[in-house]
Amino acid sequence: MANLTNLYDVSKCTACRGCMVACKDWNQLPAVIEPFKGNYDTHGGDTNGDTYTVVRFIEGEDPVDGVYWKFLKYQCMHCLEPACMKVCPQGAYSKTSWGATFHDPEKCIGCQYCTYACPFMIPKYRKREDKISKCTLCVDRVEEGLTPACARTCPTAALKFGDRDELLAEAEERAKFLRANGFPRATIYGRVELGGLNKLYVLTDSPDKFGLPVDPKVPGQISFWQNWIQPYFGWLIPIALGGSAISFVTTRILANKNGDHTEGGHE
Amino acid sequence: MQLIPEYKADVPRVERFNFLSRFTHWGHTVTFLLCLFTGLALFLNNVDWLAAIFGGYAGANLVHRISAVIMTIVVVIFVIGNFKVLIAWIKDILRFGMNDIKFLLLFPLEFLGFKVKVPPQTKFNGGEKGNSMVTPTAVIFLILSGYIMWFPTIFPAGLVRLAYPIHDIAMVLATMMVCMHGYLGSFHPGSGESFWGMWKGTVREDWAEHHHKTWYDETYGDKSKAE
Missing domain, CATH: 1.20.5 (Single alpha-helices involved in coiled-coils or other helix-helix interfaces)
Structure with missing residues (x-):
């Protein structure tokens, strides 16, 4: 079966956080309420045990481009060769036939090896259950023929769900268009990183400007x-x-x- | 067939280990073995039965951490309460010399049961010196890397990642030494008497003279009386 994946186009994202709400809603995750930190960013721009996906708000100043404000939806990348699956001593991780990296909480013992093996440190420890949790790519929805909650709810079609090869072709077209129309450093993320991610990004700038590792690697240790x-x-x-x-x-x-x-x- | 040499109270005996040394030794033995078997439940794959002994993986996890804390306390008690003995132990390890190298070369034969003429040894022979270096070092690394993994959020991520291989390497080295140490200190016919040295505190005088001549002479022999 061909890989099914999300394509996230940064240039179309309005940071409405509808995907975050839809994710919480479908996965029945409680709100994580944090004090105001002086900007729009929540959860420190990172996932946590009860937040599978988060929209980063990246403020900064560039000597050439001036002030910028970038958004990025961040979640598990569903690597095609996942390090979490390799280190898990309980075999709690599995790869579905269509490319999602699925974590089974029934088998998890909360050792957190996966957290530190993941180049993005995405699997998060959920203290109240003493288990790890992370994005499932809505396995339960996709297996029933639906699209993931985040992609379904996106009002600007910044998030799409479909066949990985088709979305990759679309992403390349889009990156080419962006490069010619005011975003000379526009690029694709997820095509080759870590042997391929089952989450594709169209970025308007180099990945490091979005807080993504340019060349992610499974740590040597x-x-x-x-x-x-x-x-x-x-x-x-x-x-x-x-x-x-x-x-x-x-x-x-x-x-x-x-x-x-x-x-x-x-x- | 005899497993451990009989304890003989009616022959002259000399002290080998004081009470605190023996107390911390056996405290360490119990906590180390508990940590080992609960830890192996994770290190080995498909050993659900091993975790089941401790009430499943959550139970094994709890036993592992309680034992680890007690082990840490035991090590601290030894270091603080028995500081003089610790210094004497380290000094004895540092006396590693020609006789110890000869011992290590001849040891494989003695290990298998052949009779060999071993040069006089200090309180700890060449093999015991090796064990005294490897096992405590490994245990220190086990304790440090263990607490790093227990509280990963307060340490840098790179250090937490390094703690995994260190914990495993130290565990394997320590367990390998413990297997040999446990066997040599009990069922091995040549050195079984040393079991009573660690259990009751004393060993037969003739055994001490035969196996640790330098130590015997310096502590109980003519040399000590001359001083």
Whole structure:
């Protein structure tokens, strides 16, 4: 089955936060109320245990372009090769046939390995349940033939849902159009990053201006741990146990041969 | 077939470990093993039965953390309460010399039960010196990386990520040493008497002289009396 994905076009987003509300509504997530911090940004521009998606408000000043105000919908990227799935000791993560990275809270034990393996640190710890939670790409809706809640509610069609290859072609057209019409650094995000993301972005500027890693990588410590330490290093323990077992037998055979097994502990 | 050499109260015995050393040793043993088996439930794949012993993964998690805190307390008690012994231990490790290297070269034969002539050893022989270096170092790393993973939000993310492989490497090294240490300190016919040194505090005088001649001479032998 072809991958189904979201295409998010930054240039069409009005930051109405309808997607955030629709997400909370469908997934029955409680509001996370935070004090006013002096700008429009909420939740520090990051997801949390009860907020699967968030719209970032990025204010700044550029020496050439002057003052800017950028918006970005941020959530799980549903990587085609997810690091969270690799590190999870309980196999709580799975990939659906159409590309969503699904986290099963029934299997989760709240160890948070996935949080720190994720290059975006998206899986978040939900303290009240002692479990991890994150965007599901509305698996429950898509499997029934519906579109994800965020894409369905978007009034400006900044969010679209459909076949990844078709949306990728559309995104390239759009980026080309934007580059020719006042956004020379317009680019696509999610086509090649981390071997491909199952969330596509059309950005009006380079990814770092939106707080996205330009070249996201699974942290080296995590790869070292998962590829070398976990599978091979533990064999030292059975080797030590086996050596002791061999010694247990040979010492006694040799002692019997020499006819001295009275003063155990004094050869 | 004898598992552990019999405890003989009617022969001359010399003290090897004081009460606090023995108390913290066995406190550490219990908490280490609890931490090990609850931790292996996560380290190994498909061992639900192991977690089930502790009441599932949540139970194993709780036992792991309680044991870890008690283990930390035990280590602190040893370091503070037994500071003189700790310094003497470190000094003995630092005496690593030719006799220890010879011991380590001959040890594989002794381990399998062949009779070898081992050069005189200090309080801790070459192998024990190695264990004394590797295991405490690994335990310190286990404790530090463990608390980092327990409270990830107050540490930099890079450090938390580094704590995972460190915790695993230290666990494997410590467990490997503990397997050997546990066997050599009990069922190995050549060194089984040392079990009583850690359980009752004393070992047979002739065993001490035979296995740790340098230590025996300096502590209980002619050299100590001459001083």
